[in-house]
Amino acid sequence: MNNKKLEDLIANMKGKKAAVIGVGISNRPLIKWLYSLGVEVTAFDKLADGDPSIEKAKAEFAQAGVSLNWSLGEDYLDSLKNDYYDFVFKTPKMRYTSPELLAAKAKGSVLTTEMELFMNLCPAKIFAVTGSDGKTTTTTLVSELLKASGFKVWTGGNIGTPLLDKIAEIKADDMVVLELSSFQLLDCASSSTVAIVTNVTPNHLDFHKDYDEYIDSKKNIFKYQSPMGRVVLNSACDITYNMKDEVRGEVSFFALNEDTSKRAGASKLIATAYLDTDGYLTYEYNGEVVKLIKEDEILIPGRHNVENYLAAMMAVRDYVSAETFAQVAKTFKGVAHRIEFIREIDGVKYYNSSIDTSPNRTINTMNALASRNQKGVLICGGADKKCDYTNLGNAILSVSNRIIIYGSNACFIKDILEKEANGRNYEVFEIESVDGDVYEFPETRDIVIKNYVTAVNKAKEMAKPGEIVIMSNVGTSYDHFRHFEHRGDMFKDIVKDL
Secondary structure (H helix, E strand, O other): OOOHHHHHHHHHHOOOEEEEEOOOOOHHHHHHHHHHOOOEEEEEEOOOOOOHHHHHHHHHHHHOOOOOEEEEOOOOOHHHHHOOOOEEEOOOOOOOOOHHHHHHHHOOOEEEOHHHHHHHHOOOEEEEEEOOOOHHHHHHHHHHHHHHOOOOEEEEEOOOOOOHHHHHHOOOOOEEEEEOOHHHHOOOOOOOOEEEEOOOOOOOOOOOOOHHHHHHHHHHHHHOOOOOOEEEEEOOOHHHHHHHHHOOOEEEEEOOOHHHHOOOOOOOOOEEEEEOOOOEEEEEEOOEEEEEEEHHHOOOOOHHHHHHHHHHHHHHOOOOOHHHHHHHHHHOOOOOOOOEEEEEEOOEEEEEEOOOOOHHHHHHHHHHHHHOOOOEEEEEOOEOOOOOOOOHHHHHHOOEEEEEEOOOOHHHHHHHHHHHOOOOOOEEEEOOOOOOOOOOOHHHHHHHHHHHHHHHHHHHHHOOOOOEEEEEOOOEOOOOOOOHHHHHHHHHHHHHOO
């Protein structure tokens, strides 16, 4: 094993009691791993006994031979006040200041999360990515670049793959790449070896106390680094640029514009990456200027993806050659649910961008499509996160004058379209979005499916040969779906059945 921290933990775990809050996809491997170490595990979830998701989880654990205690239903957290647990693993969206966790802490429980423990135990270098936009693509790019350079790479975190149960397999010379959300970083006291902050714009303000708390949570990705750490910051974003003052180790910058990338000064000790005047992705460090690849040679479209590539290269430049970078950029097809091509029907191309869970993400998608002069029909709508919708209307109308909306944020989308149309004509087809109509409930599942089938069929009716149909939602999936992947997969299935 050759991982002293892990060896010490395993030796200390047998016979201990652990509470795991939330029985979602990310915590199930955690529960199985703890059980394999001889830990008595109690699984907590707000869903009641008999719920289909709970019954599925119970069946999965039974099949794996995992015997658990359960605390379910509306008062599921009461057990934290009444019983004793050596360890409590909270769900990312639960605050350490909740009365139940404070009660457990007062009785001596160790409070942590699956991700925080993994980062503390990991023997390999950790490359971690956070930001309001571009996290998943940048995380995937860092992984692909390192893989292409011959490293054994483990990719996980918010990207959907838990890694704690794989910790014994990870070697010191491997590379670990994590996508980390503000929920995972809030109160996290472990930081990565190399950190990227892609940008910060108002997001998840339906959860965070305020914008300052959201910003501060992002800083935890580097706050506990050693002086040997590296932080890659977007210098075109004032909030991320100003984070430089709190970085202990090496700081690097990226931006589309050269002057913006170098706004911290021209010191040769500060690495900068930018798009030069000849259209080359370029970086400078220690007096060396390296031209990587021309923008129009990158397979995936959009200036936001140029930024993602620049950020990724700043993170891995010690491990990846310019030639390998160019090879990956010319062949990487992108990540699922991000302007993902599905199929062409009667001359109309269908794209899925279900990851667009905020106005800013949809603006980036519309700008990428407009840069390729693609026009057509937009399907949008989701749950609002108290975001700023400014410039969304203009971005949408640069691509589509036919908009289909199904989601609880419909009023915000319609309002910004009206404000920013500036005389441009457009048509809105709205499908009624009813609170409580969710896929998870059997009694409303057919309604959700029917409404999305209606949206896709209406788009097919509106679109003309040579155009596109793009689903870019402007909001989260939680008003009707489990998560954005579920929403995107349903859209793809409906399109494939047209």
